[in-house]
Amino acid sequence: MSNNKRAVILVSGGMDSATAVYEAIARGYEPYFLHTSYGQRTETKEYECANALANEVDAADFLHIETGHLSKIGASSLTDENMEVTDTDLKSDEIPTSYVPFRNANLVAMAISYAEANDCAAVFMGAHSEDFAGYPDCRPAFFDAFQKVIDVGTKPETEIDLVAPYVKWSKTNIAERGLELDVPYELTWSCYRDDEPACGTCDSCALRLEAFRNAGSRDPITYAERPSFSSD
């Protein structure tokens, strides 16, 4: 074990992971950024945001993983150009078309490899309860089960905590916590579509706008359209 308290944070460039970075720092961890380009439509924009945030917090390290396999495997509107990004239906119980099969297991596995090679004591991920309504790999049970894999599947001397601090929170709770931590949300990107400005109508934009509204704040980024439920 190293004396330094280091943590890998899975930084997508979105608001949840940006908040997780500030959470890890607030808990005394030196941040190691892991950003992944896996062929998602918005990868250039997300990379720029993750990179800007790393500079902002003076990250100890920044690992950019580019891998084509999730997009090659397909079956998600996030990576498959033949599938359309659908407009939001936050009330639906179905797995959204944006689900990338078992994506978070791939991302967490990468993060644990990176953490083990760098003597990091934790891996943070910003998944939250409004994700797991639709995505099976964002649930508390997923993270609990994965912790067990880490415990048995790494070297005996390796101890890495998989931390999903917001797994039982709403996105509104995250926005509230992030505003408290002064997260620079102007450096983040959440939209599933690849045009600027953010569309304001996909699942991700809708959730984000609602979270800021509920937290009594205004999202600092620009939108093509702010849906009518938004009071600002």
Next chain:
Amino acid sequence: MSNNKRAVILVSGGMDSATAVYEAIARGYEPYFLHTSYGQRTETKEYECANALANEVDAADFLHIETGHLSKIGASSLTDENMEVTDTDLKSDEIPTSYVPFRNANLVAMAISYAEANDCAAVFMGAHSEDFAGYPDCRPAFFDAFQKVIDVGTKPETEIDLVAPYVKWSKTNIAERGLELDVPYELTWSCYRDDEPACGTCDSCALRLEAFRNAGSRDPITYAERPSFSSD
């Protein structure tokens, strides 16, 4: 669920995974090959072997994943050019230098994504008990824990069995089973070094030669050197 009985097999190009391919076929599965180039020294040779085997069995699909992240992360003599491949010490209790941090979790996660996107009912991996003497992510406990992650982390309708048929077997048992199944071992590569012919002195060659000797057979591939314990 699909009516076809399909299985993804993690095919490295070595003898264990080649045997797993024939095992899956013997159990009635249509084979989907997943081969990964992750910057290991021997990736070209391994790819050739996996590809030749796919042709041999007329695989339903062949997914070649090329990803630089495990090699970027480093910390293994298999991927880090600054670390030497050490000669064998099969009696040592230490984690070998060839250990790639949490590699199998990365590979299994990829395989599950591929399986879920293609309605496969199983993922086969040829890990065995003489691996897990040194590698923590080859143990039965690792596969058991990972099965739980699959169960909770994929879509409700997805059911994928993670099958490691040899996890409690020795490499000798695998060679015996493979000889029974007529696995074309001349199409496989196990050596950790990147020169042809296989060195005969690294951990992987030593284990393989010993397995064939114990199974009362002669390994059909060519070696630069056959160690003195080999009677052939």
